[in-house]
Amino acid sequence: MPSNKKDKPRYSADPTHSYGFLTPRFWHGMGLGTWLSLLATRQCRLSPRSMLTAASITPVSAFNSMMGVWSNFRYGRRIHRQVLAEPPLFVLGHWRSGTTLLHELLITDPEHTYPNTYECMSPLHHLATQRYATPLTSWLLPSKRPMDNIEAGWDKPQEDEFALCNLGLPSPYLCWAFPRNGPVHSEYLDLRQVPKRSRRRWQALLKLFVKSIAVARNKRIVLKSPPHTARVRWLLEVFPNAKFVHISRDPLKLFPSTLRLWKSLADVQGLQPNLPEYEWMEEEVLKNLVVMYQAYREDRELIPEGNLCELRYENLVADPKAEISRMYDELSLGDYARIEPGVDSYIERTRDYQTNRFELPADVKARVRDRWGIYFDMFEYGEVGSER
Template identity: 40%
Template sequence: MTDPAAKPPRKQKANAYPWYSPRIWHGMRFRPWMRLLARHRFAFHPLRVTMALIVTIFTLFNSVFYRLQLAIWGKKLKETVPHTPMVFILGHWRSGTTFLHELMSLDEAYTSPTTMQCFGPCEFLLMEDFVTRWFSWLMPSTRPMDNMTVGWAKPQEDEFALVALGVPSPYYRMAFPDHEPDGTEYLDMDGIDPAEQAKWRECLDFFIRMVTLKRDKPIILKSPTHTGRIGFLAEMYPDAKFIHISRNPMEVFASTERLWQTMDEVQSFQHPKNPKYRQYIFECFDRMYGGYFRDADKLSSDRLIETRYEDVVADPVGELAKIYAQLGLGDFEQVRPQMEEATAESRKFVRNQHQMEEELASEIYRRWKPYFDRYGYAADGTLAEEAPKAE
């Protein structure tokens, strides 16, 4: 019997993503960019050399703007204190974190990092309004891996800002996917030197302070990479609240496979020959949920709530009301009209469909069984009649 993790994914065509549109590397500073390239011995594919040169030019500008931002706002940033309650949305890639993030970002009492802030943390205090107004044409209309709309002002994943600011991240893998994955240890923060952990803390806190200085509201952050860091983040921010969203594991796996394939087409400086996506998905899950299952139950019910994508889609306003009530996020009735209007529009969203080989489905169930059991999914990934309690 062959190993399902070793099988290559079915080839799928990514949504069009213009060559001039921003990649996550465009926001980096020069020194972290050079360190990343040096670790991978500048192993560009010939057809991606031009892209690498363009990124290098951007990193030089980013380094200058970063210093200028610090010169102008450095003192204010040190004095800025993030508002409470800070909210972290957690969950595996493709489990509905973006959908939930965009709904919650409608609440004017909170703010969320925008695409401009996450892709350009080195300059957004200087240039966000200008770029958002005059350079909307740089952004494609939808994300490359699915049909969700994008834009400079849309809420975005803060992990991209951490990449740009120079701390290691699992997303480094996308630059050179034919090499051994970079940064997977940062999915659960285990085995990392305390000094490196301190740098990561400082970087995340610095970005949060920048967003707070710009918006002056409590922040809602979303990143799948934070899932296994829940204990780490709960210690950093004792008043923080956490929302975990799960989804049919079969759908999650298939959609994540497509995600990495599509992101490599857009972000990579190679043309991957043997990226081993399925093996990588299993390895990431082990780290993410090893950390999450270890630390999640240490948090009280007023700090952590778990929901399911299927429940959010079936009754989004009802699920959001439960989240607000359990975590104490404010008066939900004040935002109910906006939520109802937004969720009426979301019903028109077309979701990708996936097929699953029987052998792979069996392997997913075997390896992810604690996830199936905790969130009430049957062996085929559908919802069980009654969700069993976590042991």
């Protein structure tokens, strides 16, 4: 990364919404104990702008804890007894590889459902409060995601990794709360070095969260969190009949887009003074892909035949209907005709959407090729990142 602070940082974030202290951060969904623990274990030097945000999280987290007790009393037994209508469908892939696009297409199926933003932000009590809270608080949210201008809102699909954070589980995503301190909980990316007892707790809370979504809407639940790409073996222990769809993309596009995403999240979710470059992120992005795909390469052999489909972003964008139809056939998800009207509608709504464009310097291209050789090889991308 460039060291001259006067230079414009590479792949800089460009938030499209002013995140004031009233705008909910994901950390607003924590219980009081989880929030105080986060403050106690991190060097939480706050920026003046973020002091009000942090001050607002404390009473909200106390509310979350109280409502969590009530929700557990009201729904706990029902959640534990809930039987899933269908095994979950996991969307796998690196950040910015097209997982959001694929997720959005899959949830147009009327027989699918998903964890929405409110449920991921309020996992302790969403069953008790969602009906009342979302109409009253929707004005607090930005209309677009800051990293890619995709529509945002309480009802939009969200990564369940944020729900796991708010349930008190360690996660690499917690780095965005205090980005000055660099990466945290890297061992939870693939869970391989996590003690068995802690991993069992992670699995149990994921299962409870998924079952809580089924209590609200018992259909096939489509889950999308990039870290799950490295956790297939542990997901199969919880959901042995789960289905998986993986999407890959030109790694020379993944790298700058992921950096921009991470910086944007640190800017809008962080509670510390902004850094112009977040110098630790480039190395962390490079390292994380290798960890993810070493794990995925080992674990995908464990997936039962007929429960994994692999797509390429480039093909999905070029002919989404053909790729989704192929996926439905390979995963035995049912008649594609059921989802076709929704796919057509989504394509029409997003026809004018433009992806971000990046020009990588030659030295960065060389570094990506060198460090991410596993990805180039696994998904057959050419030497310059184009398809062979």
